[in-house]
Amino acid sequence: MRNILFIFIVSIVSFTFSFYSQYFYQLPIQEQKRIKLINSVSKSVVSVIGFAPTYRYIYKYINLGDGFVLKIPQWLIKEWYKPVTAWTAFFVTSNGILLTNNHVVEDKNLIYKIITSDGKIYRVKVIARSKKYDLALLYAKWVHSKPLKLWNSDWVMLWQTVYAIWNALWEYPNTVSKGIISWLHRNIVADTPYWKVEIIDDAIQTDAAINPWNSWWPLIDSLGNVIGINTAINAAWQNIWFAIPINVFKDWLKELLWK
Numbered sequence: 001m002r003n004i005l006f007i008f009i010v011s012i013v014s015f016t017f018s019f020y021s022q023y024f025y026q027l028p029i030q031e032q033k034r035i036k037l038i039n040s041v042s043k044s045v046v047s048v049i050g051f052a053p054t055y056r057y058i059y060k061y062i063n064l065g066d067g068f069v070l071k072i073p074q075w076l077i078k079e080w081y082k083p084v085t086a087w088t089a090f091f092v093t094s095n096g097i098l099l100t101n102n103h104v105v106e107d108k109n110l111i112y113k114i115i116t117s118d119g120k121i122y123r124v125k126v127i128a129r130s131k132k133y134d135l136a137l138l139y140a141k142w143v144h145s146k147p148l149k150l151w152n153s154d155w156v157m158l159w160q161t162v163y164a165i166w167n168a169l170w171e172y173p174n175t176v177s178k179g180i181i182s183w184l185h186r187n188i189v190a191d192t193p194y195w196k197v198e199i200i201d202d203a204i205q206t207d208a209a210i211n212p213w214n215s216w217w218p219l220i221d222s223l224g225n226v227i228g229i230n231t232a233i234n235a236a237w238q239n240i241w242f243a244i245p246i247n248v249f250k251d252w253l254k255e256l257l258w259k
Contacts, residue, residue, distance in 0.1 A: 033222075034222075037163075037220075037222070037223075037224050038163065038165070038176055040146075040224060041148060041163075041165065041218075041220055041224050042117055042165055042174045042176070043116075043117045043118075043145065043146060044090050044091045044145055044146055044147060044148045045088065045089075045090045045117065045148075045165045045166075045174060045217070045218065046088070046089050046090065046091070046098065046114040046115060046116050046117070047086060047087070047088060047114065047115040048085075048086070048087045048088060048089045048098075048100055048104055048105070048112060048113075048114055048124070048138070049083045049085065049086050049112070049113050049114070049115060050083070050084055050085035050086075050087075050104075050105070050107060050110035050111070050112055051081035051082065051083055051084070051110060051111045051112070051113065052081065052082055052084045052109065052110055053081055053109075053111075054081065054082055081111060084110065085104070085107075085110065087100060087101065087104040088100070088165075088166045088217045089104070089114065089138060090148050090165075090217075090218045090226070091145045091146070091147045091148060092137075092147050092148065092150065093147050094144055094145065094146065094147055095143075095144060096139055096140040096141060096142070096143040096144065096145070097127070097137055097138070097139055098114065098124070098137070098138040098139075098140065099135070099136075099137060099138075099229070099249060100135075100136050100138060101134050101135065101136060101231070102129045102130060102131055102133075102134045102135055102136045103134060104136065105126050105129070105136050105138065106129075111123065112124050112126070112138070114138070114140055114143075116143075116145070117174055122140040122141075122142075122143050123140070123141075124138040124139060124140045125138065125139050125141075126138060127139045128256060130252055133244075133248055133249070133251075133252050134231070134244075135248075135249060135252055148218060148220075148224070148225075148226045149224060149225045149226065150225070150226050150246050150249070150250065151221065151223075151225035151226060151227045151246060152247065153204070153227050153228060153245035153246045153247045154245075154247060156181060156184065156204065156221075156227050156228075156245070157181070158181055158182075158183070158184060159180050159181060160180060160181045160221060160222070161178065161179075161180055161221070161222050162178070162179055162180065162181055162206055162208050162219050162220060162221055162222075162227070163176055163177070163178050163179075163208060163219070163220040163221075164176070164177045164179070164206075164208040164217050164218075164219055164220070164230050164241075165217055165218060165220065166217030166230070177208045178208060179206050179207040179208030179241075180206065180207060180208075181204060181205070181206050182205045182206055182207055183204075183205040184202070184204060184205070185202045185203075186202070186203040186204075186205050186242060202245055202248075203231075203242040203243060203244065203245075204219065204227070204228045204242065204243040204244075204245060205241070205242055206219065206230075206241050206242075206243060207241065208230075208241060217229070217230045218230075219243045226246050227243075227245070227246055228243030228244055228245050228246055229243055229244045229246065229249070230242075230243045231243060231244050
């Protein structure tokens with residue numbers, strides 16, 4: 001009986017895989033390419049979670065008699081950590097270096113960890129930051145991942161198809177949206193309750209929908225290259241999002257090397 005059940009399960013699995021393969025190749029060529037593209041690049045995008053310590057008191061009890069007990073706090077001990085922030089980052093090297101916003105990791109009282117696309121959790125260390133560009137580099141020890149390819153954002157064209165990959169409020173990692181480049185070289189003022197960037201020069205405008213309460217997801221072209229970093233929206237209008245050109249990150253790297 002067990003052998004029959006085993007053969008039945010193997011047959012079902014084999015049939016399902018075969019049907020999936022046939023179905024995939026029945027899709028339009030462009031859709032096949034898009035599925036392969038997102039499967040490839042999404043593995044390099046992670047969630048960045050900030051954990052805050054929680055504390056509790058250890059009390060000393062003094063019996064005063066007649067049913068009265070005095071409760072005196074003696075020690076404050078660290079009990080556990082709870083997640084309080086959730087953002088996005090992506091690998092820029094194969095040995096565990098990631099790119100994100102400076103404001104994502106600016107609270108020094110938090111412990112930051114990443115959650116990879118396969119659900120693994122790693123603690124990260126901030127190795128460089130820039131308030132000027134609102135950029136930060138993180139390092140996850142012993143983590144090896146395929147880095148995303150950084151393109152020359154000066155070559156970006158109007159009406160290109162682009163994809164945004166991001167972590168939506170830490171519940172929906174690797175959310176993907178699709179859009180086009182609406183305009184180039186926008187100069188905008190970015191202002192939120194969390195941080196303020198006076199002016200973003202040469203921003204890329206796109207309608208690839210992103211979460212207004214999250215930040216720092218790569219803007220990907222149809223070849224899988226990073227052309228920008230989504231960073232701001234116009235809350236007064238729909239379908240208007242802005243990305244920092246990836247060349248800004250390259251300029252910052254040059255500044256770091258010359259320091």
